[in-house]
Amino acid sequence: MVGVVPNAAYRHFADRDELLAAVCTAAMGELADRMAADVARVPGGHGDPAAARARLGAIGMAYLTFAREEPGLFATAFAVPEQHAYGIPNEGSGQDRTPLGQVRAVLDELVDAGVLDRQRRDGIEYPIWSAVHGLAVLAGEGPLRGASDAARRHLEELTLTFIGRSL
DSSP states (O other): OOSSOGGGGGGTOSSHHHHHHHHHHHHHHHHHHHHHHHHHTSOSOTTOHHHHHHHHHHHHHHHHHHHHHOHHHHHHHTSOGGGTTOSOOOTTSSSOOSHHHHHHHHHHHHHHTTSSOHHHHTTTHHHHHHHHHHHHHHHHTSTTTTOOHHHHHHHHHHHHHHHHHHO
């Protein structure tokens, strides 16, 4: 389809695993970029409780939208078990721009804003990530894949509201 012989990629990658790891990293990078863009559109300064909540919602919605709009990239992003760091942090930026790093940063802001109790903060990114990722998988390749757009939007709202209220 792209006009090259099938083994052309192996001039750049040692084997299939290295190629898949590179595509996985690129997919995570695209997801991270979309999350960062949506978070940047949320008005309000650091520590503003309403803005911090809105940023967490923006991250969740960007994740769900990416899964819906880019199902192949979404599946590939999680195809390599070694990629549990959810991408490579921006070197030297002082800020972890990976998807997981962005979730952590917003949760830390929620603590700073007094929305999330500091004692509940440790590790809470994983149940939050699980809820959003679970819905993305259920809607993408699971039993909800045939749901109407309205039903999906409703489930997305329910999930994000559930997360917001659990803080």
